Amino acid sequence: MLDEKGGIGGGYWQRRRGQKERGGVTAATASKEKRNDLLSILDDSDVExxxxxxxxxxxxxxxxxxxxxxxxxxxxxxxxxxxxxxxxxxx
Structure with a gap:
């Protein structure tokens, strides 16, 4: 799963940058987003x-x-x- 710039992660860093510009994000939110992005990458593969x-x-x-x-x-x-x-x- 590639983002618009050809990187893996579905735009994770672009979203984080936007949140930071709007006043930051909690560590728990960032961790949850990162976990969800990693799960979406894993979901694309054919593994148990x-x-x-x-x-x-x-x-x-x-x-x-x-x-x-x-x-x-x-x-x-x-x-x-x-x-x-x-x-x-x-x-």
């Missing part, structure tokens, strides 16, 4: 329902892992962490 759920769980797990890694990275590179906790100048 149980396998779809396994694939979705794997995708969500990977997403959570990446989000956690990025969060840790930005925390470790924040001015507060570098200056206050490490006692080094923030460049």
């Amino acid at each position: 329902e149980e396998e779809k759920e396994e694939r979705l769980a794997m995708i969500e797990s990977s997403h959570a892992s990446v989000s956690e890694s990025l969060s840790s990275f930005f925390e470790l590179n924040s001015r507060e962490f570098v200056e206050e906790k490490l006692g080094m100048p923030y460049w």
